[in-house]
Amino acid sequence: MMPNRGYDMTPTMYSPDGRIYQVEYALETVKRGTLAIGIMTKEGIVLAVEEKTRALQVEGITQKIFQVDDHIGVAAAGYIPDARVQVDNARYFSQSNKLTYDEPVDIETVAKHLADQNHQFTQYSGVRPFGVALIIAGIDRKGVNVYVIDPSGTYNSYSAIAIGTGSDEVNEFLEKNYKEGLTIDEAASLAIAAINLKSEEKSGIEHIKMSKILSEGKMIEKISTEDLKKFDEAAKGKFVK
Template sequence: MLPAAAGYDRAITVFSPDGRLYQVEYAIETVRRGTLAIGIKAKDGVVLAVEEKTRKLQINNVTQKIFQVDDHIGVAAAGYIPDARTQVDHARFFAQSNRLIYDEPVDVEGVAKNIADMAQQFTQYAGVRPFGVALLLAGVDKNGANLFLTDPSGTYIGYDAMAIGAGSDQVTDFLEKSYKQDISLAEAASLAVECIYLVSEDKSSTKHMKMAIIDTKTKAMRKVEDEELEKYAASAKEKAGRHPA
């Protein structure tokens, strides 16, 4: 760090002379060091996929990085996952309150904005630190399929396809070239697997992947089981010019 900037990373509420909040930037760097998470919007739903690196004796049938906020909304996280749990609990409370007050499911953008507002509060006051996690919120509401990104700065932005975590820059470049507006859910799921293979050390199995789908017909999030994930992986390998394992 340059001498002129020294000391400005000590307090979260102090801007550096060049207009930066270093603690917020450090939190965003934490997200970049997390394992990959991907969201892809299709014409008939939304796909969330993550890479989870498990230890040899770890029970891996419980997903650590994909959460359900409401029947129709799911979240994929990258970064400091305990922070993600706090934000997801906050989002669940907001979603259930909306059902009780208005007797209707909450909009996906409303949840994204609520989480982003919460994150922004933790960049503004002394005695706290920013959340070290970014979230991809996917869901189907009255506006159709939606995908939003929230980050530690309190920003939320809508996307057709987005990647966060380690290798996300490379995956985002790949998505910009490969994504099409009329993509189907099955094609989006296969594309998500292809993205994980692009940056993962394991380029054959699906044991290090978790996936969830929210489709426009049921408007309900469901976990993708191993057998179905294998089919998407086989399709991804075939598309990439590799033979299925």
């Protein structure tokens, strides 16, 4: 590996071997974040995150799952303050689209907008790339959609995806166990099993937050602790590691 020799001082400069170190540092920040997972099903979408709360922290408040519009949710991995900025931008963009065209915004349109913003932050001095990746998911006129946006400005669509610490291994787990035609309940159990695969906790649901968007209502809603316990029980011994 060549020394960076100052090529990491700005995102506008390529190193001699064709790398942008600031972007690589941002991607590394994502890899150090706790897991976030998005799973597409025939009934809708599940978004799940690993969120370790402190002893006196108020329960029931999720820091890593956000609502953008009625039909759009976001799960984040990496530097969460950066995620809040991007989510605010996505909310403004979604509402502006609705006022202009009098219809809910498409999921891919929001994903591309945020990806374009990320790319802009790799082109100018005096800024740094966002240190967060987002799973943006929702249901629009085209159907169920799950996209991942990374700090480089890349966005791709997936049926099931994990980002954050240990995501490579978790994505292999999802590839083995994901099947088309999953129900929401089955996807929720799969998400819990996937998070516990790499979590320090290894079992239970105290460190997991989850939301869903159903095709029928197209509204994001939080999954209760009682339901998470049921999904956790259903997940035990069901999936191939």
